[in-house]
Amino acid sequence: MRERRNSKPPCTKRNPLRRPPLRREVTARTLGFVAPLPELLSAMRQTSTFAFSPSLPLLSLALGLAACGATPAPGPNLTAPPSNQDQRMEWWREARFGMFLHWGLYAIPAGKWRAETNYGEWIRDSARIPLEVYDEFQPNWNPVQFDANAWAQMAADAGMKYVVITSKHHDGFCLFDSKATTWDVGNTPHRRDILRELADACRQRGIVFCTYHSIMDWHHPDYLPRRPWETDRPTAGANFDRFERYLHEQVTEVVQRYQPGVMWFDGEWESTWNHERGVRLFNLCRTLAPGMIVNNRVDVHRGGMGGFSAANEAVGDFHTPEQEIPATGLAGVDWESCMTMNTHWGFNAADGKWKSTAELVRNLIDIASKGGNYLLNVGPRADGTFPKEAVERLAQIGTWMQQNGEAIHGTTASVFDSLPFGRCTVKSGTTTKLYLHVFDWPADGKLTVPGLGSTVARAYLLAAPDTALAVGSNEAGLVVAVPNAATDAIATVVVLEIEGAPVVFRTPVITVESDSFVSGVDVVLNNRSPDVAVHYSLDGSEPSATSPPASGPVRVTNSCVLRAASVWRGTRVSAVVERTFTKVVPLPPVKVPARKEGLVVEHFAVDWQSIPDDRAGLIPKNREVVGSVGPLKNPGEHVAFVYRGYLVISQEELYRFALTSDDGSKLWIDGQVVVDHDGLHGAMTKQGAVALAPGLHAIEVAWFNRTGGAELNLQWAMPGQAFEPLSAAVTRH
Numbered sequence: 217m218r219e220r221r222n223s224k225p226p227c228t229k230r231n232p233l234r235r236p237p238l239r240r241e242v243t244a245r246t247l248g249f250v251a252p253l254p255e256l257l258s259a260m261r262q263t264s265t266f267a268f269s270p271s272l273p274l275l276s277l278a279l280g281l282a283a284c285g286a287t288p289a290p291g292p293n294l295t296a297p298p299s300n301q302d303q304r305m306e307w308w309r310e311a312r313f314g315m316f317l318h319w320g321l322y323a324i325p326a327g328k329w330r331a332e333t334n335y336g337e338w339i340r341d342s343a344r345i346p347l348e349v350y351d352e353f354q355p356n357w358n359p360v361q362f363d364a365n366a367w368a369q370m371a372a373d374a375g376m377k378y379v380v381i382t383s384k385h386h387d388g389f390c391l392f393d394s395k396a397t398t399w400d401v402g403n404t405p406h407r408r409d410i411l412r413e414l415a416d417a418c419r420q421r422g423i424v425f426c427t428y429h430s431i432m433d434w435h436h437p438d439y440l441p442r443r444p445w446e447t448d449r450p451t452a453g454a455n456f457d458r459f460e461r462y463l464h465e466q467v468t469e470v471v472q473r474y475q476p477g478v479m480w481f482d483g484e485w486e487s488t489w490n491h492e493r494g495v496r497l498f499n500l501c502r503t504l505a506p507g508m509i510v511n512n513r514v515d516v517h518r519g520g521m522g523g524f525s526a527a528n529e530a531v532g533d534f535h536t537p538e539q540e541i542p543a544t545g546l547a548g549v550d551w552e553s554c555m556t557m558n559t560h561w562g563f564n565a566a567d568g569k570w571k572s573t574a575e576l577v578r579n580l581i582d583i584a585s586k587g588g589n590y591l592l593n594v595g596p597r598a599d600g601t602f603p604k605e606a607v608e609r610l611a612q613i614g615t616w617m618q619q620n621g622e623a624i625h626g627t628t629a630s631v632f633d634s635l636p637f638g639r640c641t642v643k644s645g646t647t648t649k650l651y652l653h654v655f656d657w658p659a660d661g662k663l664t665v666p667g668l669g670s671t672v673a674r675a676y677l678l679a680a681p682d683t684a685l686a687v688g689s690n691e692a693g694l695v696v697a698v699p700n701a702a703t704d705a706i707a708t709v710v711v712l713e714i715e716g717a718p719v720v721f722r723t724p725v726i727t728v729e730s731d732s733f734v735s736g737v738d739v740v741l742n743n744r745s746p747d748v749a750v751h752y753s754l755d756g757s758e759p760s761a762t763s764p765p766a767s768g769p770v771r772v773t774n775s776c777v778l779r780a781a782s783v784w785r786g787t788r789v790s791a792v793v794e795r796t797f798t799k800v801v802p803l804p805p806v807k808v809p810a811r812k813e814g815l816v817v818e819h820f821a822v823d824w825q826s827i828p829d830d831r832a833g834l835i836p837k838n839r840e841v842v843g844s845v846g847p848l849k850n851p852g853e854h855v856a857f858v859y860r861g862y863l864v865i866s867q868e869e870l871y872r873f874a875l876t877s878d879d880g881s882k883l884w885i886d887g888q889v890v891v892d893h894d895g896l897h898g899a900m901t902k903q904g905a906v907a908l909a910p911g912l913h914a915i916e917v918a919w920f921n922r923t924g925g926a927e928l929n930l931q932w933a934m935p936g937q938a939f940e941p942l943s944a945a946v947t948r949h
């Protein structure tokens with residue numbers, strides 16, 4: 217995964233290692249002898265220094281024996297081309313809940329290096345471990361307690377429907393015996409095919425097996441860029457195109473051998489990866505397995521850690537917010553939040569910041585209520601066992617899911633904007649089921665559901681489906697009579713069955729380009745409820761059935777407070793939404809003798825984490841004249857560009873600016889900050905607006921890139937028009 221950072225991080229066949237490769241008989245340095253594999257494994261089990269959990273092997277054996285007689289559930293067909301995208305995504309949308317597994321050599325130090333104990337799967341980079349030192353972990357890889365059946369069973373018992381495991385993380389080490397490298401488990405004392413064992417164990421339990429594969433590779437001699445601190449690793453002779461062929465070779469191995477339901481890519485943000493390479497890798501996956509799902513990190517248009525980019529050229533089947541749940545989900549796309557149980561992805565023995573089971577279950581509910589999937593991470597220990605805290609939480613999640621999984625699997629997003637007591641998930645059909653996940657149980661035994669206009673055919677607790685609950689209504693909405701006490705402290709599920717599609721009275725949404733204007737602005741009041749009208753006021757008064765109805769865009773020409781609400785059959789049925797609009801005076805033009813087209817841009821060598829206020833003392837490495845701000849071509853790392861000049865304004869109006877950058881950037885017009893997009897981040901866009909009078913107006917854009925991907929683009933638009941790049945015709949210097 218990608219670290220939260222202070223700087224940007226979330227071979228040909230059998231490439232040479234810094235040390236001699238292990239013999240296939242396996243040299244066990246920690247045991248001090250060479251032996252054939254069966255005898256070696258037996259000896260290792262007897263002399264293992266890893267902590268031993270006496271209950272896990274017996275449990276694993278029992279689970280494995282029980283699974284042998286089970287009939288595997290049919291998995292997705294990956295080889296037959298689906299008829300459409302919905303068919304490809306069907307099983308994934310049904311699943312809603314999966315397990316992430318970050319496992320590799322980084323589990324051996326368990327997060328500790330020298331005096332520091334806060335490392336994870338990024339330990340080689342974060343602790344600045346030289347390659348030849350990190351290589352020494354390989355002969356110590358011997359997870360003798362690894363039991364694929366136990367892992368898969370814990371996932372199944374927790375209600376998880378798919379498992380995603382790291383076939384290769386950023387350190388380049390592979391959990392499969394790759395024909396393309398010796399930097400893999402096939403060249404360790406363990407030698408077992410971890411991915412095959414786990415894939416088989418998952419499929420025996422009806423779980424879809426999936427793989428995570430890092431694009432970034434700190435071990436491969438052809439991968440660029442090197443870590444900034446690796447000054448002793450020369451780049452001479454490195455060939456990234458050759459690395460791309462290596463990457464394709466390994467992806468082909470993984471897909472053809474293990475048939476993963478999802479290929480989950482990561483590490484795409486460094487400057488050497490680009491959209492064209494992403495498309496080639498995506499197309500390879502589509503060719504190898506047309507039914508396989510590929511995440512959006514195959515491409516470079518992720519849009520930062522939040523996981524959404526609207527780039528039309530972007531490829532990938534679903535979006536991947538990390539360590540966060542989008543406030544309102546991601547509308548119109550498939551998405552999945554991947555999150556940790558504590559604070560690390562890979563195993564860290566010192567990390568005691570475990571989330572409670574209640575928080576984990578409520579995260580699952582929250583994500584499902586917003587139409588997303590929850591990919592919950594476990595970082596196994598080096599011996600092949602799960603941390604006991606993870607085992608406990610998985611079992612407790614499973615207890616809740618055994619009773620309430622129906623309200624998660626196969627559901628869609630809530631039909632309500634929000635609910636005061638918790639969340640809602642939905643299953644649609646001839647009879648629609650609204651699953652109300654109640655976090656805050658009503659003390660008076662009356663659960664009020666605001667905004668529901670449908671007739672409820674039946675209401676009951678999911679834990680007691682044979683006992684009907686009485687339903688009534690009052691001025692606040694539908695009222696369900698519930699028991700005095702919740703049946704589950706985490707979330708009690710109340711089910712409402714209604715005929716057909718639900719009728720929900722939703723608060724209108726105000727859509728407008730800007731809250732400020734010069735001559736006027738058109739405001740759209742979106743009605744999101746059938747057979748409901750939107751009424752509004754411009755004087756700050758409460759909107760009602762007697763207020764003007766919004767039959768189209770509302771033209772605002774003076775400063776005011778606009779308020780709106782939904783009205784149904786003469787009664788206001790929603791909350792009131794409001795917006796303040798301000799008429800502004802345009803900035804006057806400046807008087808300067810600027811006659812030449814274009815902007816002057818200066819290039820600087822810097823190591824910024826943010827843009828300093830005082831940039832006057834910087835000495836540029838280069839200066840040139842350009843017609844627009846971005847896009848960039850190979851700007852490099854630890855650089856800054858500063859653009860200066862003037863905009864030619866022909867019409868008095870409010871001008872909107874969209875500034876896209878990776879890393880930080882700022883836009884000033886006449887010395888006023890219009891867009892502040894500063895800081896370390898991936899490629900994202902921020903907007904701002906300023907009113908300008910006809911004439912020349914000073915413009916300055918500062919941008920920097922510390923490490924990794926680099927992007928900059930500035931566009932502008934007048935009211936009611938689409939954004940377009942600045943051109944030389946409207947710039948002067």
